[in-house]
Amino acid sequence: MPLYKSVTINDTTRLLVWKNTESMEELSQAVRLKDVCVHKMDKMKSEAHRKAFLGVRMLMQEIGYTDYDLFYTPDGKPHLKDGNTISITHSYAFSAIIVSSGESGIDMEMQREKVITIAEKFMEPEFAYLDPTHLDTYMKKLIVIWGVKEAVYKMLSRKGLSFKQHIEVFPFELANAQGIAQVKFEDIHAQYPFYFEEIEEFTLVYCLGKNN
Numbered sequence: 001m002p003l004y005k006s007v008t009i010n011d012t013t014r015l016l017v018w019k020n021t022e023s024m025e026e027l028s029q030a031v032r033l034k035d036v037c038v039h040k041m042d043k044m045k046s047e048a049h050r051k052a053f054l055g056v057r058m059l060m061q062e063i064g065y066t067d068y069d070l071f072y073t074p075d076g077k078p079h080l081k082d083g084n085t086i087s088i089t090h091s092y093a094f095s096a097i098i099v100s101s102g103e104s105g106i107d108m109e110m111q112r113e114k115v116i117t118i119a120e121k122f123m124e125p126e127f128a129y130l131d132p133t134h135l136d137t138y139m140k141k142l143i144v145i146w147g148v149k150e151a152v153y154k155m156l157s158r159k160g161l162s163f164k165q166h167i168e169v170f171p172f173e174l175a176n177a178q179g180i181a182q183v184k185f186e187d188i189h190a191q192y193p194f195y196f197e198e199i200e201e202f203t204l205v206y207c208l209g210k211n212n
């Protein structure tokens with residue numbers, strides 16, 4: 001089943017996850033693309049990337065949108081023409097979107113120990129509550145923190161917003177599958193709820209913002 005998951009988060013927010021199992025031909029036939037996107041896709045180096053790109057469009061079609069409803073601002077942020085917000089992530093076979101009338105952001109990361117070696121690049125205060133001696137929990141929490149910061153970044157898309165300096169993930173438990181992130185940057189001083197879950201060897205994270 002390529003549509004892996006569809007969740008109604010609240011009255012105006014939907015989250016959908018796609019897992020690619022079909023061939024490029026099957027996907028290409030199922031998705032209608034704007035010329036500019038055909039061009040964009042042709043330039044992608046890997047078939048996995050092309051499939052993820054089409055997977056996003058398949059998810060959009062599930063909820064009544066097409067590629068023609070989507071446009072990007074120069075910062076790379078995707079938008080829907082009807083004024084709803086959309087956030088996009090893709091990782092290997094998975095693609096996921098969150099569509100809402102309010103602000104939201106989404107990210108999916110593969111659970112890899114490599115995150116331990118780059119942790120200092122994206123966090124600082126969080127080290128105070130993490131315990132590196134329990135390696136598996138430590139790695140999974142780092143992945144959540146990274147995913148939260150990516151999701152928050154995508155939701156706000158502000159130039160200069162630093163994962164390490166401006167986004168703080170407060171202490172959380174893996175078993176609770178949720179937490180709070182705080183952003184202090186320029187005029188923004190806000191806290192946002194985030195939610196996460198494991199999907200196969202990946203972690204899916206989303207956050208909710210203004211009007212959500």
Ligand SMILES: CC(C)(COP(=O)(O)OP(=O)(O)OC[C@H]1O[C@@H](n2cnc3c(N)ncnc32)[C@H](O)[C@@H]1OP(=O)(O)O)[C@@H](O)C(=O)NCCC(=O)NCCS
Pocket residue numbers: 053075076077078087088089090091106107108121122150153154155156157161162163
């Ligand atoms: C742009 C960025 C958010 C993408 O995240 P990623 O985990 O690499 O990749 P994902 O697959 O999860 O997300 C890609 C999607 O993000 C979306 N995106 C890209 N730039 C965006 C932006 N400025 N705002 C919101 N969404 C954005 C796009 O929809 C893109 O997919 P598409 O181009 O196929 O539509 C990320 O690479 C980035 O630049 N982060 C900020 C820089 C930073 O501080 N990095 C970490 C330092 S340790």
